[in-house]
Amino acid sequence: MAQDCIFCKIAAGDIEADVVLENDHIIAFRDTHPAAPTHILVIPKKHIPSLTKAELADVDVLGALQLAAARLAQEQGLENGYRVVTNCGEDGGQSVPHLHYHLLGGRNLTWPPG
Numbered sequence: 001m002a003q004d005c006i007f008c009k010i011a012a013g014d015i016e017a018d019v020v021l022e023n024d025h026i027i028a029f030r031d032t033h034p035a036a037p038t039h040i041l042v043i044p045k046k047h048i049p050s051l052t053k054a055e056l057a058d059v060d061v062l063g064a065l066q067l068a069a070a071r072l073a074q075e076q077g078l079e080n081g082y083r084v085v086t087n088c089g090e091d092g093g094q095s096v097p098h099l100h101y102h103l104l105g106g107r108n109l110t111w112p113p114g
């Protein structure tokens, strides 16, 4: 756990979140500022600052994140499609420095993103 990391605090249960899935590797919760009717964040319990900082030793965690996103998409009824995205660094638009995948769905998502 990293000091002063809001997502580490959510993973530890120190800050409340609307949790929709949790296992040994990950926790998933609803985004407080949803950009789509379904907007869930899937994060590793381990503090990894961004995908850029992930290592080979994190491969199980990275797999768990993606599988959780796909499972949640099914559970949330996103059979018409969805998007899984991770923002990296300043130009990527990352605002929370703890790796997270956004699961977005429930509307037609345009491409390319802004």
Ligand code: AMP
Residues within 6 Å of the ligand: 006, 017, 029, 030, 031, 032, 033, 034, 041, 086, 087, 093, 094, 095, 096, 097
């Ligand atoms: P990013 O800009 O890609 O780093 O995404 C960070 C996301 O975290 C944003 O969509 C925020 O709305 C969301 N967020 C920040 N704090 C919280 C929180 N305490 N609970 C749920 N979502 C949060």
